[in-house]
Amino acid sequence: MSLIKCKNVSLSYDGLIVANNISFEINKGDYYSIIGRNGSGKSTLLKALLHLKSTESGSVEYGDGLVQSDIGYLAQQTPVQKDFPASVNEVVLSGCLKGGVFKPFYSLSDKKLALEKMELLGIANIKSKCFRELSGGQQQRVLLARAMCATRKILFLDEPVTGLDPVVTTEFFNIINEMHRNGITIVMVSHDIHCAVKYSNRILHLEDGSVMFDGPSKEYSRSKIGIEFVGGHKHD
Incomplete structure:
Protein backbone atom coordinates (compact mmCIF):
# COMPACT_ATOMS: atom_id res chain seq x y z
CA MET A 1 0.00 0.00 0.00
CA VAL A 67 1.58 11.10 9.73
CA GLN A 68 4.55 13.38 10.43
CA SER A 69 5.27 11.69 13.75
CA ASP A 70 5.96 8.41 11.88
CA ILE A 71 8.80 10.00 9.92
CA GLY A 72 12.52 10.20 10.69
CA TYR A 73 14.78 12.53 8.70
CA LEU A 74 18.56 12.69 8.46
CA ALA A 75 19.37 15.91 6.60
CA GLN A 76 22.66 17.02 5.12
CA GLN A 77 24.85 18.49 7.83
CA THR A 78 25.68 22.19 7.83
CA PRO A 79 28.87 23.68 9.36
CA VAL A 80 26.76 25.09 12.21
CA GLN A 81 25.32 21.65 13.02
CA LYS A 82 28.78 20.07 13.02
CA ASP A 83 29.82 22.57 15.71
CA PHE A 84 26.72 22.02 17.88
CA PRO A 85 27.73 22.25 21.59
CA ALA A 86 25.35 19.60 23.00
CA SER A 87 26.23 16.14 24.30
CA VAL A 88 25.65 13.01 22.24
CA ASN A 89 22.89 11.98 24.63
CA GLU A 90 21.12 15.34 24.28
CA VAL A 91 21.27 15.23 20.48
CA VAL A 92 19.86 11.69 20.31
CA LEU A 93 17.13 12.43 22.87
CA SER A 94 15.95 15.39 20.81
CA GLY A 95 14.72 12.87 18.24
CA CYS A 96 11.98 11.97 20.73
CA LEU A 97 10.43 15.43 20.31
CA LYS A 98 7.29 15.24 18.19
CA GLY A 99 5.89 18.10 16.18
CA GLY A 100 8.52 20.49 17.50
CA VAL A 101 6.94 20.38 20.97
CA PHE A 102 9.46 21.30 23.64
CA LYS A 103 9.78 18.99 26.64
CA PRO A 104 11.43 20.33 29.80
CA PHE A 105 11.93 16.69 30.85
CA TYR A 106 12.12 13.48 28.85
CA SER A 107 10.16 10.41 29.94
CA LEU A 108 11.76 7.16 31.01
CA SER A 109 10.55 5.60 27.77
CA ASP A 110 12.26 8.41 25.79
CA LYS A 111 15.53 7.80 27.63
CA LYS A 112 15.25 4.04 27.15
CA LEU A 113 14.62 4.46 23.43
CA ALA A 114 17.58 6.84 23.02
CA LEU A 115 19.92 4.47 24.87
CA GLU A 116 18.69 1.54 22.81
CA LYS A 117 19.51 3.36 19.56
CA MET A 118 22.91 4.51 20.84
CA GLU A 119 23.77 0.94 21.83
CA LEU A 120 22.62 -0.33 18.44
CA LEU A 121 24.92 2.15 16.68
CA GLY A 122 27.86 1.61 19.03
CA ILE A 123 27.92 5.13 20.48
CA ALA A 124 26.56 4.54 24.00
CA ASN A 125 30.12 4.69 25.34
CA ILE A 126 30.47 8.30 24.11
CA LYS A 127 27.02 9.55 25.11
CA SER A 128 28.50 12.18 27.46
CA LYS A 129 30.94 13.57 24.88
CA CYS A 130 30.31 16.86 23.10
CA PHE A 131 28.92 16.39 19.61
CA ARG A 132 31.33 18.85 18.01
CA GLU A 133 34.33 16.89 19.33
CA LEU A 134 33.40 13.76 17.36
CA SER A 135 34.71 12.51 14.03
CA GLY A 136 32.53 12.80 10.95
CA GLY A 137 31.58 9.13 11.11
CA GLN A 138 30.66 9.39 14.79
CA GLN A 139 28.57 12.49 14.15
CA GLN A 140 26.62 10.69 11.42
CA ARG A 141 25.94 7.78 13.78
CA VAL A 142 24.65 10.22 16.41
CA LEU A 143 22.38 11.94 13.91
CA LEU A 144 21.15 8.58 12.62
CA ALA A 145 20.37 7.52 16.19
CA ARG A 146 18.42 10.77 16.58
CA ALA A 147 16.48 10.09 13.37
CA MET A 148 15.81 6.52 14.48
CA CYS A 149 14.20 7.82 17.67
CA ALA A 150 11.76 9.76 15.49
CA THR A 151 11.13 6.96 12.99
CA ARG A 152 8.02 4.82 13.21
Missing part, protein backbone atom coordinates in the same frame (compact mmCIF):
# COMPACT_ATOMS: atom_id res chain seq x y z
CA SER A 2 1.28 3.47 -0.87
CA LEU A 3 2.76 5.52 1.95
CA ILE A 4 3.44 8.50 -0.32
CA LYS A 5 2.05 9.45 -3.74
CA CYS A 6 3.86 12.12 -5.73
CA LYS A 7 1.46 13.32 -8.46
CA ASN A 8 2.63 15.56 -11.33
CA VAL A 9 4.86 17.57 -9.00
CA SER A 10 6.85 20.57 -10.19
CA LEU A 11 9.28 22.34 -7.85
CA SER A 12 11.36 25.50 -7.94
CA TYR A 13 14.57 26.61 -6.23
CA ASP A 14 15.66 30.26 -6.24
CA GLY A 15 12.99 30.99 -8.81
CA LEU A 16 14.08 28.28 -11.24
CA ILE A 17 12.13 25.09 -11.99
CA VAL A 18 14.29 22.17 -10.77
CA ALA A 19 11.70 19.38 -10.98
CA ASN A 20 9.04 19.08 -13.64
CA ASN A 21 5.90 16.94 -13.64
CA ILE A 22 7.26 14.15 -11.41
CA SER A 23 5.00 11.22 -10.49
CA PHE A 24 5.86 8.10 -8.49
CA GLU A 25 4.79 6.15 -5.41
CA ILE A 26 6.63 4.97 -2.31
CA ASN A 27 5.13 1.80 -0.90
CA LYS A 28 5.45 0.27 2.53
CA GLY A 29 8.65 -1.79 2.69
CA ASP A 30 10.44 0.01 -0.14
CA TYR A 31 14.10 0.98 -0.06
CA TYR A 32 13.98 3.85 -2.55
CA SER A 33 17.14 5.58 -3.75
CA ILE A 34 16.82 8.94 -5.51
CA ILE A 35 19.86 9.44 -7.70
CA GLY A 36 21.17 11.75 -10.44
CA ARG A 37 23.78 14.37 -11.17
CA ASN A 38 24.32 17.40 -8.92
CA GLY A 39 21.59 19.97 -9.48
CA SER A 40 19.07 17.42 -10.78
CA GLY A 41 16.54 18.29 -8.05
CA LYS A 42 17.06 15.32 -5.71
CA SER A 43 17.26 17.16 -2.36
CA THR A 44 14.52 19.60 -3.35
CA LEU A 45 12.24 16.67 -4.15
CA LEU A 46 13.07 15.02 -0.82
CA LYS A 47 12.02 18.19 1.04
CA ALA A 48 8.73 18.19 -0.88
CA LEU A 49 8.12 14.56 0.12
CA LEU A 50 8.64 15.66 3.74
CA HIS A 51 6.22 18.58 3.29
CA LEU A 52 9.11 20.93 4.06
CA LYS A 53 8.77 22.58 0.65
CA SER A 54 5.69 23.64 -1.28
CA THR A 55 5.07 22.44 -4.81
CA GLU A 56 4.63 24.77 -7.78
CA SER A 57 2.03 22.33 -9.09
CA GLY A 58 0.91 18.80 -8.38
CA SER A 59 0.64 17.17 -4.96
CA VAL A 60 2.42 14.99 -2.41
CA GLU A 61 -0.10 12.83 -0.54
CA TYR A 62 0.39 10.57 2.48
CA GLY A 63 -1.49 7.28 2.72
CA ASP A 64 -1.79 4.12 4.85
CA GLY A 65 -2.25 6.29 7.96
CA LEU A 66 1.18 7.96 7.60
CA LYS A 153 7.37 3.85 9.58
CA ILE A 154 9.71 5.66 7.21
CA LEU A 155 13.21 7.15 7.28
CA PHE A 156 14.43 9.85 4.87
CA LEU A 157 18.17 10.38 4.36
CA ASP A 158 19.80 13.13 2.30
CA GLU A 159 23.34 12.25 1.15
CA PRO A 160 24.11 10.52 4.49
CA VAL A 161 27.59 9.23 3.61
CA THR A 162 29.08 12.37 2.06
CA GLY A 163 32.63 12.86 3.34
CA LEU A 164 32.82 9.49 5.10
CA ASP A 165 35.61 7.03 4.39
CA PRO A 166 34.81 3.71 2.63
CA VAL A 167 34.85 1.62 5.81
CA VAL A 168 32.45 3.93 7.67
CA THR A 169 30.28 4.18 4.53
CA THR A 170 29.91 0.40 4.38
CA GLU A 171 29.07 0.24 8.09
CA PHE A 172 26.48 2.97 7.64
CA PHE A 173 24.77 1.18 4.73
CA ASN A 174 24.74 -2.06 6.74
CA ILE A 175 22.89 -0.27 9.56
CA ILE A 176 20.33 1.14 7.12
CA ASN A 177 19.86 -2.32 5.60
CA GLU A 178 19.15 -3.77 9.03
CA MET A 179 16.51 -1.08 9.65
CA HIS A 180 14.93 -1.94 6.31
CA ARG A 181 14.88 -5.65 7.17
CA ASN A 182 13.13 -4.72 10.42
CA GLY A 183 10.25 -3.10 8.56
CA ILE A 184 11.28 0.54 8.13
CA THR A 185 10.70 2.04 4.68
CA ILE A 186 13.82 3.87 3.46
CA VAL A 187 14.01 6.86 1.09
CA MET A 188 17.57 8.01 0.40
CA VAL A 189 19.06 10.71 -1.78
CA SER A 190 22.50 9.51 -2.85
CA HIS A 191 25.32 10.70 -5.08
CA ASP A 192 26.78 7.18 -5.02
CA ILE A 193 24.91 5.39 -7.79
CA HIS A 194 26.82 2.11 -7.37
CA CYS A 195 25.84 1.84 -3.68
CA ALA A 196 22.27 2.87 -4.46
CA VAL A 197 21.92 0.03 -6.94
CA LYS A 198 23.63 -2.43 -4.58
CA TYR A 199 21.57 -1.70 -1.47
CA SER A 200 18.14 -0.40 -2.52
CA ASN A 201 15.32 -2.27 -4.23
CA ARG A 202 13.96 0.71 -6.20
CA ILE A 203 15.62 3.54 -8.10
CA LEU A 204 14.33 6.98 -9.09
CA HIS A 205 16.84 8.61 -11.46
CA LEU A 206 16.42 12.34 -12.09
CA GLU A 207 18.11 14.30 -14.86
CA ASP A 208 17.49 18.04 -15.23
CA GLY A 209 14.43 17.75 -13.01
CA SER A 210 12.75 14.97 -15.01
CA VAL A 211 12.31 11.27 -14.23
CA MET A 212 14.61 9.19 -16.44
CA PHE A 213 13.93 5.92 -14.62
CA ASP A 214 11.57 4.70 -11.90
CA GLY A 215 11.54 1.02 -11.04
CA PRO A 216 13.37 -1.98 -9.54
CA SER A 217 17.12 -1.66 -9.08
CA LYS A 218 17.79 -4.82 -11.10
CA GLU A 219 15.91 -3.37 -14.07
CA TYR A 220 17.80 -0.09 -13.70
CA SER A 221 21.12 -1.93 -14.08
CA ARG A 222 19.88 -3.26 -17.45
CA SER A 223 18.29 -0.03 -18.65
CA LYS A 224 19.90 2.35 -21.13
CA ILE A 225 20.58 5.02 -18.49
CA GLY A 226 21.71 2.40 -15.96
CA ILE A 227 24.24 0.99 -18.39
CA GLU A 228 25.45 4.53 -19.05
CA PHE A 229 25.93 5.37 -15.37
CA VAL A 230 26.94 2.10 -13.69
CA GLY A 231 27.45 -0.43 -16.45
CA GLY A 232 25.33 -3.52 -16.81
CA HIS A 233 23.81 -5.82 -19.40
CA LYS A 234 21.10 -5.05 -21.91
CA HIS A 235 18.12 -7.34 -22.17
CA ASP A 236 18.43 -10.09 -24.79
Whole structure:
Protein backbone atom coordinates (compact mmCIF):
# COMPACT_ATOMS: atom_id res chain seq x y z
CA MET A 1 0.00 0.00 0.00
CA SER A 2 1.28 3.47 -0.87
CA LEU A 3 2.76 5.52 1.95
CA ILE A 4 3.44 8.50 -0.32
CA LYS A 5 2.05 9.45 -3.74
CA CYS A 6 3.86 12.12 -5.73
CA LYS A 7 1.46 13.32 -8.46
CA ASN A 8 2.63 15.56 -11.33
CA VAL A 9 4.86 17.57 -9.00
CA SER A 10 6.85 20.57 -10.19
CA LEU A 11 9.28 22.34 -7.85
CA SER A 12 11.36 25.50 -7.94
CA TYR A 13 14.57 26.61 -6.23
CA ASP A 14 15.66 30.26 -6.24
CA GLY A 15 12.99 30.99 -8.81
CA LEU A 16 14.08 28.28 -11.24
CA ILE A 17 12.13 25.09 -11.99
CA VAL A 18 14.29 22.17 -10.77
CA ALA A 19 11.70 19.38 -10.98
CA ASN A 20 9.04 19.08 -13.64
CA ASN A 21 5.90 16.94 -13.64
CA ILE A 22 7.26 14.15 -11.41
CA SER A 23 5.00 11.22 -10.49
CA PHE A 24 5.86 8.10 -8.49
CA GLU A 25 4.79 6.15 -5.41
CA ILE A 26 6.63 4.97 -2.31
CA ASN A 27 5.13 1.80 -0.90
CA LYS A 28 5.45 0.27 2.53
CA GLY A 29 8.65 -1.79 2.69
CA ASP A 30 10.44 0.01 -0.14
CA TYR A 31 14.10 0.98 -0.06
CA TYR A 32 13.98 3.85 -2.55
CA SER A 33 17.14 5.58 -3.75
CA ILE A 34 16.82 8.94 -5.51
CA ILE A 35 19.86 9.44 -7.70
CA GLY A 36 21.17 11.75 -10.44
CA ARG A 37 23.78 14.37 -11.17
CA ASN A 38 24.32 17.40 -8.92
CA GLY A 39 21.59 19.97 -9.48
CA SER A 40 19.07 17.42 -10.78
CA GLY A 41 16.54 18.29 -8.05
CA LYS A 42 17.06 15.32 -5.71
CA SER A 43 17.26 17.16 -2.36
CA THR A 44 14.52 19.60 -3.35
CA LEU A 45 12.24 16.67 -4.15
CA LEU A 46 13.07 15.02 -0.82
CA LYS A 47 12.02 18.19 1.04
CA ALA A 48 8.73 18.19 -0.88
CA LEU A 49 8.12 14.56 0.12
CA LEU A 50 8.64 15.66 3.74
CA HIS A 51 6.22 18.58 3.29
CA LEU A 52 9.11 20.93 4.06
CA LYS A 53 8.77 22.58 0.65
CA SER A 54 5.69 23.64 -1.28
CA THR A 55 5.07 22.44 -4.81
CA GLU A 56 4.63 24.77 -7.78
CA SER A 57 2.03 22.33 -9.09
CA GLY A 58 0.91 18.80 -8.38
CA SER A 59 0.64 17.17 -4.96
CA VAL A 60 2.42 14.99 -2.41
CA GLU A 61 -0.10 12.83 -0.54
CA TYR A 62 0.39 10.57 2.48
CA GLY A 63 -1.49 7.28 2.72
CA ASP A 64 -1.79 4.12 4.85
CA GLY A 65 -2.25 6.29 7.96
CA LEU A 66 1.18 7.96 7.60
CA VAL A 67 1.58 11.10 9.73
CA GLN A 68 4.55 13.38 10.43
CA SER A 69 5.27 11.69 13.75
CA ASP A 70 5.96 8.41 11.88
CA ILE A 71 8.80 10.00 9.92
CA GLY A 72 12.52 10.20 10.69
CA TYR A 73 14.78 12.53 8.70
CA LEU A 74 18.56 12.69 8.46
CA ALA A 75 19.37 15.91 6.60
CA GLN A 76 22.66 17.02 5.12
CA GLN A 77 24.85 18.49 7.83
CA THR A 78 25.68 22.19 7.83
CA PRO A 79 28.87 23.68 9.36
CA VAL A 80 26.76 25.09 12.21
CA GLN A 81 25.32 21.65 13.02
CA LYS A 82 28.78 20.07 13.02
CA ASP A 83 29.82 22.57 15.71
CA PHE A 84 26.72 22.02 17.88
CA PRO A 85 27.73 22.25 21.59
CA ALA A 86 25.35 19.60 23.00
CA SER A 87 26.23 16.14 24.30
CA VAL A 88 25.65 13.01 22.24
CA ASN A 89 22.89 11.98 24.63
CA GLU A 90 21.12 15.34 24.28
CA VAL A 91 21.27 15.23 20.48
CA VAL A 92 19.86 11.69 20.31
CA LEU A 93 17.13 12.43 22.87
CA SER A 94 15.95 15.39 20.81
CA GLY A 95 14.72 12.87 18.24
CA CYS A 96 11.98 11.97 20.73
CA LEU A 97 10.43 15.43 20.31
CA LYS A 98 7.29 15.24 18.19
CA GLY A 99 5.89 18.10 16.18
CA GLY A 100 8.52 20.49 17.50
CA VAL A 101 6.94 20.38 20.97
CA PHE A 102 9.46 21.30 23.64
CA LYS A 103 9.78 18.99 26.64
CA PRO A 104 11.43 20.33 29.80
CA PHE A 105 11.93 16.69 30.85
CA TYR A 106 12.12 13.48 28.85
CA SER A 107 10.16 10.41 29.94
CA LEU A 108 11.76 7.16 31.01
CA SER A 109 10.55 5.60 27.77
CA ASP A 110 12.26 8.41 25.79
CA LYS A 111 15.53 7.80 27.63
CA LYS A 112 15.25 4.04 27.15
CA LEU A 113 14.62 4.46 23.43
CA ALA A 114 17.58 6.84 23.02
CA LEU A 115 19.92 4.47 24.87
CA GLU A 116 18.69 1.54 22.81
CA LYS A 117 19.51 3.36 19.56
CA MET A 118 22.91 4.51 20.84
CA GLU A 119 23.77 0.94 21.83
CA LEU A 120 22.62 -0.33 18.44
CA LEU A 121 24.92 2.15 16.68
CA GLY A 122 27.86 1.61 19.03
CA ILE A 123 27.92 5.13 20.48
CA ALA A 124 26.56 4.54 24.00
CA ASN A 125 30.12 4.69 25.34
CA ILE A 126 30.47 8.30 24.11
CA LYS A 127 27.02 9.55 25.11
CA SER A 128 28.50 12.18 27.46
CA LYS A 129 30.94 13.57 24.88
CA CYS A 130 30.31 16.86 23.10
CA PHE A 131 28.92 16.39 19.61
CA ARG A 132 31.33 18.85 18.01
CA GLU A 133 34.33 16.89 19.33
CA LEU A 134 33.40 13.76 17.36
CA SER A 135 34.71 12.51 14.03
CA GLY A 136 32.53 12.80 10.95
CA GLY A 137 31.58 9.13 11.11
CA GLN A 138 30.66 9.39 14.79
CA GLN A 139 28.57 12.49 14.15
CA GLN A 140 26.62 10.69 11.42
CA ARG A 141 25.94 7.78 13.78
CA VAL A 142 24.65 10.22 16.41
CA LEU A 143 22.38 11.94 13.91
CA LEU A 144 21.15 8.58 12.62
CA ALA A 145 20.37 7.52 16.19
CA ARG A 146 18.42 10.77 16.58
CA ALA A 147 16.48 10.09 13.37
CA MET A 148 15.81 6.52 14.48
CA CYS A 149 14.20 7.82 17.67
CA ALA A 150 11.76 9.76 15.49
CA THR A 151 11.13 6.96 12.99
CA ARG A 152 8.02 4.82 13.21
CA LYS A 153 7.37 3.85 9.58
CA ILE A 154 9.71 5.66 7.21
CA LEU A 155 13.21 7.15 7.28
CA PHE A 156 14.43 9.85 4.87
CA LEU A 157 18.17 10.38 4.36
CA ASP A 158 19.80 13.13 2.30
CA GLU A 159 23.34 12.25 1.15
CA PRO A 160 24.11 10.52 4.49
CA VAL A 161 27.59 9.23 3.61
CA THR A 162 29.08 12.37 2.06
CA GLY A 163 32.63 12.86 3.34
CA LEU A 164 32.82 9.49 5.10
CA ASP A 165 35.61 7.03 4.39
CA PRO A 166 34.81 3.71 2.63
CA VAL A 167 34.85 1.62 5.81
CA VAL A 168 32.45 3.93 7.67
CA THR A 169 30.28 4.18 4.53
CA THR A 170 29.91 0.40 4.38
CA GLU A 171 29.07 0.24 8.09
CA PHE A 172 26.48 2.97 7.64
CA PHE A 173 24.77 1.18 4.73
CA ASN A 174 24.74 -2.06 6.74
CA ILE A 175 22.89 -0.27 9.56
CA ILE A 176 20.33 1.14 7.12
CA ASN A 177 19.86 -2.32 5.60
CA GLU A 178 19.15 -3.77 9.03
CA MET A 179 16.51 -1.08 9.65
CA HIS A 180 14.93 -1.94 6.31
CA ARG A 181 14.88 -5.65 7.17
CA ASN A 182 13.13 -4.72 10.42
CA GLY A 183 10.25 -3.10 8.56
CA ILE A 184 11.28 0.54 8.13
CA THR A 185 10.70 2.04 4.68
CA ILE A 186 13.82 3.87 3.46
CA VAL A 187 14.01 6.86 1.09
CA MET A 188 17.57 8.01 0.40
CA VAL A 189 19.06 10.71 -1.78
CA SER A 190 22.50 9.51 -2.85
CA HIS A 191 25.32 10.70 -5.08
CA ASP A 192 26.78 7.18 -5.02
CA ILE A 193 24.91 5.39 -7.79
CA HIS A 194 26.82 2.11 -7.37
CA CYS A 195 25.84 1.84 -3.68
CA ALA A 196 22.27 2.87 -4.46
CA VAL A 197 21.92 0.03 -6.94
CA LYS A 198 23.63 -2.43 -4.58
CA TYR A 199 21.57 -1.70 -1.47
CA SER A 200 18.14 -0.40 -2.52
CA ASN A 201 15.32 -2.27 -4.23
CA ARG A 202 13.96 0.71 -6.20
CA ILE A 203 15.62 3.54 -8.10
CA LEU A 204 14.33 6.98 -9.09
CA HIS A 205 16.84 8.61 -11.46
CA LEU A 206 16.42 12.34 -12.09
CA GLU A 207 18.11 14.30 -14.86
CA ASP A 208 17.49 18.04 -15.23
CA GLY A 209 14.43 17.75 -13.01
CA SER A 210 12.75 14.97 -15.01
CA VAL A 211 12.31 11.27 -14.23
CA MET A 212 14.61 9.19 -16.44
CA PHE A 213 13.93 5.92 -14.62
CA ASP A 214 11.57 4.70 -11.90
CA GLY A 215 11.54 1.02 -11.04
CA PRO A 216 13.37 -1.98 -9.54
CA SER A 217 17.12 -1.66 -9.08
CA LYS A 218 17.79 -4.82 -11.10
CA GLU A 219 15.91 -3.37 -14.07
CA TYR A 220 17.80 -0.09 -13.70
CA SER A 221 21.12 -1.93 -14.08
CA ARG A 222 19.88 -3.26 -17.45
CA SER A 223 18.29 -0.03 -18.65
CA LYS A 224 19.90 2.35 -21.13
CA ILE A 225 20.58 5.02 -18.49
CA GLY A 226 21.71 2.40 -15.96
CA ILE A 227 24.24 0.99 -18.39
CA GLU A 228 25.45 4.53 -19.05
CA PHE A 229 25.93 5.37 -15.37
CA VAL A 230 26.94 2.10 -13.69
CA GLY A 231 27.45 -0.43 -16.45
CA GLY A 232 25.33 -3.52 -16.81
CA HIS A 233 23.81 -5.82 -19.40
CA LYS A 234 21.10 -5.05 -21.91
CA HIS A 235 18.12 -7.34 -22.17
CA ASP A 236 18.43 -10.09 -24.79
